[in-house]
Each structure stands twice: as C-alpha cells, then as structure tokens.
Amino acid sequence: MTTYQSALAHAKRMLGALTIAILLVLVIDQFFGHSTIAFAIAIIGLVAANRPMLRMNCTTCGKNLFFRGIFVVPWPNKVCGKCGTDLAEASD
Numbered sequence: 001m002t003t004y005q006s007a008l009a010h011a012k013r014m015l016g017a018l019t020i021a022i023l024l025v026l027v028i029d030q031f032f033g034h035s036t037i038a039f040a041i042a043i044i045g046l047v048a049a050n051r052p053m054l055r056m057n058c059t060t061c062g063k064n065l066f067f068r069g070i071f072v073v074p075w076p077n078k079v080c081g082k083c084g085t086d087l088a089e090a091s092d
C-alpha cells in the first residue's frame, strides 16, 4: 500500500468519524438539550481519530500529505507539493 492510498483511506475514515461526531452532538442536543460535554467528547474523539494523519508523510522529503503550506486540508496530496514525488506510486 502506498502512502497516498493509506492517506486516502484515512481521509475516508475521518469523513465517517466526522459524520458520527456531528450526529452524536445533534442527537444529544435533541434529547438532552445543548451539551458542552457531548461537543467536547466529539472533538476529543475526532482529534484522537485523526492522529495517524501525522504519520502520513512523503517518503522522500517527509512533508505531510495533508499540509498545503501552512494549511491543513482533509484530502491528501497525490504528488508531494515540496519535492514532487508521486506518492500514488509504490516506492517502498
């Protein structure tokens, strides 16, 4: 599996986790009223689920696939923005 493929799989997992987090907050809001705790749990859960993202780096220069300069985007780079390595191609 290439770095890009695992990054893409991670992006999809995060999309699912985000959906679940939003639903959790909405459901608790609906049944128990506005809850800061539910919101906090959702945020902590998302941050925890997002941790593997930090390991998804370019195999050549180590730049993270999710970073575009100073910005973090939810979709990974297919080609490294720094050194131009094709991350969708198996290199290891």
Ligand SMILES: [Zn+2]
Binding pocket: 058, 059, 060, 061, 062, 063, 080, 081, 082, 083, 084, 085
């Ligand atoms: Zn690179």
